[in-house]
Amino acid sequence: MNNNLQKPRILKVETVARSRLFDVESVDLEFSNGARRVFERMRPSGREAVMIVPVIDDELLLIREYAVGIEQYELGFPKGLIDPGETVFEAANRELMEEAGFGAEQFELLSTLTMAPSYFSSTMNVVIARGLYPQQLEGDEPEPLQQVRWPLRDMMTLLQEPDFREARNVSALFLAQQRLSRDD
Secondary structure, X not given: OOOOOOOOEEEEEEEEEEOOOOEEXXXXXXXXXXXXXXXXXXXXXXXXXXXXXXXXXXXXXXXXXXXXXXOEEEEEOOEEEOOOOOOHHHHHHHHHHHHHXXXXXXXXXXXXXXXXXXXXXXXXXXXXXXXXXXXXXXXXXXXXXXXXXXXXXXXXXXXXXXXXXXXXXXXXXXXXXXXXXXXX
16 A cells, blocks of 8 residues: 655654653654654663463463563463564563463564554564463563463353453454454
């Protein structure tokens, strides 16, 4: 699709705030019609992430993990950053072993998503994992993550669960449902 839009010209970028995890940048832009605006964004890290939809037998394998932003435990799929030098599938296998205690024999990329692209440059690669086998790696989680198995035949009822709300998980569920329905 060619939309013939001309990207705004970046006039100036400066760091306006720093934390242990994030740098906030101010970006001064000039649009093709001459309008100027200053936006703020998280400084791009250049690292992508991966979210894994593990399928074992006739079930999805989910984890329950504490989410400090909402101060609650959330039910979702294993996920994490891709380390430098790792492929998407290598990172997916490592994260699956660290967070769920399983490795996988096959991975398939379902989609690549962005999250709040007006503020973040983050990219989440959503993969489906099959051929699971027990394999644990030590991860960086502060506590063991609870595993939850969910029947594939009822996968869309996850949307009714009060602790399954995070948008990337919901997107991954729909992507997996679409992919798995082609296998039937």
